[in-house]
Amino acid sequence: MNPGYLILHPTSQPPSDLQALLKRLSDTGLIGTPLPQPSNGFLAGPRFLQRITFLGCSPNLPLPGNSESARATCTVQLLGPYPAERMITDHNCRPPRCHGCGHSFREWRDRITQADWQVDCPECKQAAEWPELNWRQTAGAARLFIAISQVFPGEAVPTGGLLETLREGSGDWAYFYAQQPLVWPAGNNPLAGEDHPTE
Numbered sequence: 001m002n003p004g005y006l007i008l009h010p011t012s013q014p015p016s017d018l019q020a021l022l023k024r025l026s027d028t029g030l031i032g033t034p035l036p037q038p039s040n041g042f043l044a045g046p047r048f049l050q051r052i053t054f055l056g057c058s059p060n061l062p063l064p065g066n067s068e069s070a071r072a073t074c075t076v077q078l079l080g081p082y083p084a085e086r087m088i089t090d091h092n093c094r095p096p097r098c099h100g101c102g103h104s105f106r107e108w109r110d111r112i113t114q115a116d117w118q119v120d121c122p123e124c125k126q127a128a129e130w131p132e133l134n135w136r137q138t139a140g141a142a143r144l145f146i147a148i149s150q151v152f153p154g155e156a157v158p159t160g161g162l163l164e165t166l167r168e169g170s171g172d173w174a175y176f177y178a179q180q181p182l183v184w185p186a187g188n189n190p191l192a193g194e195d196h197p198t199e
């Protein structure tokens, strides 16, 4: 079973040269053997555990060569680049909150499918777009994402070295967690077919 994903994304535009990014990630050991499918999916690389820091007790990660089932192996999957910004949230995340007053947008699922992402707070009137609300690290918006499987929410963080590798050519990156990622405004699961936890 896959307990979830650590998802990284650039905070501005994606790097213009995707192949150069993949080469850097391969050279530094985050990604290893390409998967037959989906495209731009990879097994975890030989230095995966030097690029991602697991907090707390040592993880029992299903890394390549250390796995009973290929289906459960830790993978690194690129999502995008999309032609325009997309938002990914966790399927089961709690409602986002207003940064100004803490208002909880309980109806977010019904409204986030609309093309217009403007979402002014009904209580304090603070203007915002969906990605700008406080999602407590369960959502992010970008044209490109890197989803790392087999990470329980909050269980692991990218190292400074990995963030440095990602920054080359594309500016800062951020990250969040999703057990079942959904891409908005369509609301589909970009990783369907992988091993997901059942609800």
Ligand SMILES: [Zn+2]
Binding pocket: 098, 099, 100, 101, 102, 103, 121, 122, 123, 124, 125, 126
């Ligand atoms: Zn507010």
